[in-house]
Amino acid sequence: MKNKVIWITGASSGIGEALVYAYNNSGANLIISARNRDELFRVKGNCKNQINVHVLSFDLEDTALLADKVRDAQKIFGHIDMLINSGGLSQRSLALETALNVEQKLMNVNFWGTVALSKAVLPQMIAKGGGKIVCISSLTGKFGTAYRSAYAASKHALHGYFDSLRSEVFDKNIQITMVCPGYIKTNISLHAMTADGQLHNQMDENQEHGLAAAECANLIVKAIQQNKEEVYMGGKEVKGILFKRFFPLRFSKHMRTKNLAIQKTKH
Structure with a gap:
């Protein structure tokens, strides 16, 4: 990717930040985006x-402002070779307790923004002859879990949309890669939204012991180089995809049992 122009959203922390360093080391020209301008300059x-x-x-x-931001981005280097959609919000709340406006915000940021x-x-x-679009989804884009209802919905929606888009633009040399991380050691749980829209502000144990963000970024870079359409990464939680596909009832029961255990620890 030397001298290629790569635009990374969600670049102020987590996987997005790790991707900035990985591609900077490879000699790419980078545009980095997020809400927090100060954090972007830190990166x-x-x-x-x-x-x-x-x-x-x-x-x-x-x-409504994103088309203008695209024009601003194109003026920096003249074009965009790859867009990595890493920006997003997570959730830590039960569906019945979560305000509708919180669920709408999760969809607006994670799905509609992307x-x-x-x-x-x-x-x-398309005009310049091709490019790459990468979406950082999640394993919860493949199966839902408790306390992630709207988050899982937003990630499921990404797969439906971009799988369809891929079939429409493949003949225009547009490569689309869906990345599904499991537990990655980032601050995603700290910044997750609770039922009323407040920050969760707690580090989840699974996140704390997850795959290092830098290692995750290296796996993503490799998958993009190989033009993978979909890739999964993490620890044993990745096996959940096959578990659900081949043993859906057992998977559902397992997730229910796991949810009950989580609820007991919260009360």
């Missing part, structure tokens, strides 16, 4: 080659 300051890293801050929930940004980038990619 830029940590890069070995800061000259080729440009900060463009915005909120994915402001979908869709709007990708659609605005695509025409330029």
Whole structure:
């Protein structure tokens, strides 16, 4: 990816930040985006080659403004070779207790923000002969779990949309990769939304002992290089995909038992 132009959202922390460092080390030209401008400049300051890293801050929930942000991004290097949609929010609340506006925010950021940004980038990619779009989904984009109802819905929606989009633009040299991480050691649980929209502000045990973000980023880079359509990464939780596919009833019972155990620890 040397000298390629890569735009990474959610670049101020977690997997997005780790991808910034991985691609900076490979000599790519980077546009890094998130809501927190100060954190983006912190990330830029940590890069070995800061000259080729440009900060463009915005909120994915402001979908009406995203087309303008795409035009701003294209002016930086003249075009976009790859868009990595890593921005998003997680959830830590039961469906029956979660306010509808919180669920709508999760969909707006995780799904509609990603869709709007990708659609605005695509025409330029097609005009220049091709490009890559990467979506950082989740294993919960393949199966739902307790306390993640709206989050899982937003990730499931990404798969439906981008699988369909892939079939529409494959002949235009557009490669779409869906990345499904499991437990990755990031601050995603700290920033997760609770039932009333407040921050969860707690580090989950599974996240604490998850795969290192840098290792996750390296696996993502490799998958993109190999033009993978879908890739999974993490620990033993990845086996849940096959467990659900071949033993759906047993999987459902297992998840219910796991949920009861979680509820007991909370009370």
